[in-house]
Amino acid sequence: MPTDDTSHLRDALDLAVDNVESGLGGPFAALIVEDDTVLAKGTNRVTTVQDPTAHAEITAIRAACKKRGHFELDGCTLYTTCEPCPMCLGAIYWARLDRVVYAASRTDAAEAGFDDDHIYQELDKAPPDRKLPMEQRLSDEAHRPFDAWKNDDDRIEY
Amino acid sequence: MPTDDTSHLRDALDLAVDNVESGLGGPFAALIVEDDTVLAKGTNRVTTVQDPTAHAEITAIRAACKKRGHFELDGCTLYTTCEPCPMCLGAIYWARLDRVVYAASRTDAAEAGFDDDHIYQELDKAPPDRKLPMEQRLSDEAHRPFDAWKNDDDRIEY
Numbered sequence A, B: 001m002p003t004d005d006t007s008h009l010r011d012a013l014d015l016a017v018d019n020v021e022s023g024l025g026g027p028f029a030a031l032i033v034e035d036d037t038v039l040a041k042g043t044n045r046v047t048t049v050q051d052p053t054a055h056a057e058i059t060a061i062r063a064a065c066k067k068r069g070h071f072e073l074d075g076c077t078l079y080t081t082c083e084p085c086p087m088c089l090g091a092i093y094w095a096r097l098d099r100v101v102y103a104a105s106r107t108d109a110a111e112a113g114f115d116d117d118h119i120y121q122e123l124d125k126a127p128p129d130r131k132l133p134m135e136q137r138l139s140d141e142a143h144r145p146f147d148a149w150k151n152d153d154d155r156i157e158y
Helices: A007-020 A058-066 A086-094 A106-111 A116-124 A143-150 B005-021 B054-069 B086-094 B105-113 B116-124 B144-150
Strands: A029-034 A037-043 A078-083 A099-104 A134-137 B029-034 B038-043 B076-082 B100-103 B132-138
Touching: A007 A029, A007 A037, A007 A078, A007 A099, A007 B144, A029 A058, A037 A058, A058 A078, A078 A106, A086 A116, A086 B086, A099 B029, A106 A116, A116 A134, A116 B116, A143 B105, B005 B029, B005 B038, B005 B076, B029 B054, B029 B086, B038 B054, B054 B076, B054 B086, B054 B144, B076 B086, B076 B105, B086 B116, B100 B116, B100 B132, B105 B116
Parallel strands: A078 A099, A099 B132, A134 B100, B076 B100
Antiparallel strands: A029 A037, A029 A078, B029 B038, B029 B076
16 A cells, blocks of 8 residues: 555644644644654644754654664654654755655745745855854864764674 | 863764764864863764754753853853854854854865765754645744743743
8 A cells, every 4th residue: 555645744733733723832743654654743842842853843753763773763754744844854964864755845934934945954054154153263173073983893884 | 261172173073983983973073162161072872872952052052051051151162173063053052152163164074975965954944845845834833832831920931
């Protein structure tokens, strides 16, 4: 049976509406699906757990990895009610998800008052041109952790 | 007393070396400092806690927010051993940190075998052009969670 994209995405939209109406956080939800089975769900909990990284996608990725007992989610699709922000899209790449299906765009999120599009624009700039001051220091010592890493024969790469 | 950038960044580099040598994760560490006092520390724990989002910066941001009891870290500086990846830079914007000081660049991280630069390049592309398949569906229903949000007079914005 092929995965039913529309059905999973509609479930995520329902979950996001519930999340708002229950006062649990922002208007976002995500599902992680493997072989048409829901592995994990996540909703936005930023303001209720006091964690700015508790976006729906990150919450779902962390829950799915816990369930799998592994830090990668190859073979899985992420369904999310809105185009992932840069933080969540980065997490999606690190988790090695196979595919993303989303409903609203970053422009829709901006119209609802969220910073996703603003952060995409900031990331496009060179570090010195961003609104957030970023300074590089100690570049001559920066290699020390990487040297330790290369010398560690027991390292687990990710 | 002005904040001693070099001292805090060197502490982060030492912490990252220790993290590798103790077998706790990748060669990255971060400190969050407010008024020259360390609010929280974080190291990379991806492979030991099975969480692809457990980068040093995210771990430090989550710990600092827990300590503050709030989802924003205005007034704080983040010291990190390496230029933040897109996931962590996104988290830094959402956390409203004041400033970032880093040692290694994304190019140094790529040379050490990490995907940071690759993910920056992917984020620059339009969704249909990325290596990760991304598809938009149900755009006509995507407004439902945002409508619930706008109608919720008790919403906490972030």
